[in-house]
């Protein structure tokens with residue numbers, strides 16, 4: 001298991017805050033419990049928020065316990081008729097090779113997963129929580145209209161890639177920012193963004209954004225916060241929308257960033273709305289149908305970054321927070 005050791009104040013450090021430990025698993029199943037052989041699990045930015053000794057919308061990690069999150073697993077022992085041995089399931093599991101899930105709580109069978117053309121790991125990314133986040137928030141909060149311009153930050157990441165491609169399908173002009181030239185190439189050449197820039201290069205973020213969006217922006221898909229939000233508010237057009245998905249630049253620092261351009265919200269009548277993915281469970285069916293179809297028809301593509309083995313998970317998590325991931329970060333534990 002990858003075990004949570006102590007609360008970080010800045011970036012977590014593999015070995016200091018998260019450590020791989022061998023732990024005996026109690027597999028004495030009670031009624032309706034299942035034993036899972038874990039195949040993949042997801043590493044997500046929100047997990048940094050669970051490394052705080054404070055209340056949040058997801059319970060924090062417990063010191064001395066295995067880290068947890070969404071995963072894909074195979075049922076290998078079961079006292080629950082709805083989850084027979086051999087079923088492939090998704091749900092909240094652990095950064096572990098094996099997990100016991102009391103009452104199979106929160107698990108969902110993925111029918112046909114063994115023979116599907118869609119890889120299992122996609123259920124953690126483009127067809128999982130980040131995908132639903134992108135799909136529903138763009139549609140419901142963004143109210144996108146053909147001809148408008150959208151700016152997406154962390155655009156090469158799990159959420160950003162789908163937001164950008166969906167916005168293209170809807171006829172918007174799409175601008176993205178990312179932290180490396182390779183990611184910018186991917187946005188332009190593979191995802192067909194209209195413009196993209198490396199926010200670490202060639203002047204300030206505001207200068208880059210003005211060049212990429214000379215007519216201003218109508219929607220800002222906010223994944224980053226800080227200086228990027230400030231720049232987005234500056235170039236935003238009247239009646240613009242900010243879809244406040246995340247602010248990752250603020251997750252690993254104790255220094256609050258004072259946004260300078262908040263008064264634009266008043267004068268430009270900007271609507272800025274936050275959300276958490278679970279607000280959109282009602283969209284799950286439409287999401288699975290639409291995105292599933294687009295994937296099979298290859299109308300959208302996605303990229304993922306696969307770390308191999310439980311031992312690699314602490315480094316991969318820290319790397320994801322620092323932008324070393326290229327696409328959705330997952331950990332592969334075992335083959336199906």
Ligand code: NDP
Pocket residue numbers: 044045046129130133154155156157158159160177178179180183223224244245246247248249250275276277278320321322323324325326327328329
């Ligand atoms: P990503 O796959 O985008 O990975 C995180 C990326 O953030 C990194 O690759 C890095 O890309 C970028 N990043 C890290 N530090 C900084 C920084 N200081 N400044 C700018 N960019 C930075 O993760 P997700 O797609 O899963 O998540 C993206 C955002 O969406 C996060 O803010 C997350 O918290 C949020 N989110 C919110 C949800 C909700 O329910 N509200 C649900 C899911 C995600 P780069 O190389 O470009 O810097």
